[in-house]
Amino acid sequence: xxxxxxxxxxxxxxxxxxALPFVLVVGPFGLLFGVVATDTGLTxxxxxxxxxxxxxxxxxxxxxxxxxxxxxxxxxxxxxxxVNLRMAMYSASxxxxxxxxxxxxxxxxxxxxxxxxxxxxxxxxxRAPESPLAEKLAFFFGSxxxxxxxxxxxxxxxxxxxxxxxxxxxxxxAVPVAFLAMIAPVLRTGAQYAAxxxxxxxxxxxxxxxxxxxxxxxxxxxxVTGTAVETIMERKA
Amino acid sequence: xxxxxxxxxxxxxxxxSLGALTFLLRFSFLGMIGNRVLPPLLxxxxxxxxxxxxxxxxxxxxxxxxxxxxxxxxARLAAALATVGAGILTRNALAAxxxxxxxxxxxxxxxx
Numbered sequence: 001x002x003x004x005x006x007x008x009x010x011x012x013x014x015x016x017x018x019a020l021p022f023v024l025v026v027g028p029f030g031l032l033f034g035v036v037a038t039d040t041g042l043t044x045x046x047x048x049x050x051x052x053x054x055x056x057x058x059x060x061x062x063x064x065x066x067x068x069x070x071x072x073x074x075x076x077x078x079x080x081x082x083v084n085l086r087m088a089m090y091s092a093s094x095x096x097x098x099x100x101x102x103x104x105x106x107x108x109x110x111x112x113x114x115x116x117x118x119x120x121x122x123x124x125x126x127r128a129p130e131s132p133l134a135e136k137l138a139f140f141f142g143s144x145x146x147x148x149x150x151x152x153x154x155x156x157x158x159x160x161x162x163x164x165x166x167x168x169x170x171x172x173x174a175v176p177v178a179f180l181a182m183i184a185p186v187l188r189t190g191a192q193y194a195a196x197x198x199x200x201x202x203x204x205x206x207x208x209x210x211x212x213x214x215x216x217x218x219x220x221x222x223x224v225t226g227t228a229v230e231t232i233m234e235r236k237a
Numbered sequence: 238x239x240x241x242x243x244x245x246x247x248x249x250x251x252x253x254s255l256g257a258l259t260f261l262l263r264f265s266f267l268g269m270i271g272n273r274v275l276p277p278l279l280x281x282x283x284x285x286x287x288x289x290x291x292x293x294x295x296x297x298x299x300x301x302x303x304x305x306x307x308x309x310x311x312a313r314l315a316a317a318l319a320t321v322g323a324g325i326l327t328r329n330a331l332a333a334x335x336x337x338x339x340x341x342x343x344x345x346x347x348x349x
Contacts, residue, residue: 040239041239077254109267110263179295199290
């Protein structure tokens with residue numbers, strides 16, 4: 001029993017350590033979200049509640065941007081949720097490893113499933129697929145520990161700080177810069193570039209459509225484009 | 238203030254329903270009993286969501302910023318290009334933000 005405990009503690013600690021480098025990404029984005037949220041008109045409490053409810057940086061920024069564009073409630077929610085569609089893919093990819101866990105454990109894992117904790121966990125599970133379930137869970141919760149509370153904390157600090165920044169200090173542009181900084185470093189393959197270019201082109205071409213709804217069409221077209229280019233490239237290779 | 242933020246009821250519906258939808262997406266496969274496998278085609282499609290949605294989301298704000306009344310602003314456009322360029326070259330999100338912010342505030346100083 002004590003030996004088990006030691007193994008679990010080791011797995012948990014390795015999870016924490018693996019996630020630490022991402023603290024440098026999550027912290028500043030959380031601060032920025034807090035600042036932008038108060039600049040958009042949210043109270044400190046609302047900004048923090050939004051971060052706790054969604055725990056999804058990109059989708060939260062997307063919601064603020066669309067609100068600024070004047071999009072109605074339904075479009076804001078749908079588009080911001082579309083930004084999170086990749087979470088279903090993360091869920092599917094972790095299911096073979098964590099599927100046998102208790103329902104409440106899987107629910108907690110799901111809540112803490114963000115880009116960084118997913119990346120850290122899937123790397124670990126692919127390295128050691130035969131580890132016992134308890135160790136896999138311990139590793140996952142270890143990796144979530146430095147990241148998820150940090151998102152709440154940095155949102156709160158950013159929102160407190162944001163209250164004291166004068167409005168309209170070119171802060172409108174913080175969201176586009178944050179988004180582009182999130183997406184540009186992960187553009188690697190031709191298919192990814194193609195998806196990004198189609199996304200921009202179709203959105204601009206359909207900007208006349210009401211309530212920013214052209215963006216949803218553009219997103220779908222770009223996903224199909226990326227997949228098509230990838231398939232063609234695979235056939236050629 | 239955008240209407241959705243000003244109207245508190247709308248804001249809370251937005252925040253809570255986005256939270257619920259996001260949780261459902263995360264719980265989708267982990268919540269199911271047994272190991273169901275996603276069709277490979279669907280997996281491929283889902284993998285492209287970030288680059289399919291985010292560039293389109295920011296493109297109008299880059300080209301036609303609301304702050305300038307929708308008129309293209311050289312500083313904002315240059316800042317966006319600098320962010321993307323630095324992000325691709327360094328593969329580092331923070332370096333990309335730094336490049337964007339320096340261009341956004343530095344360019345107007347340079348060209349007055």
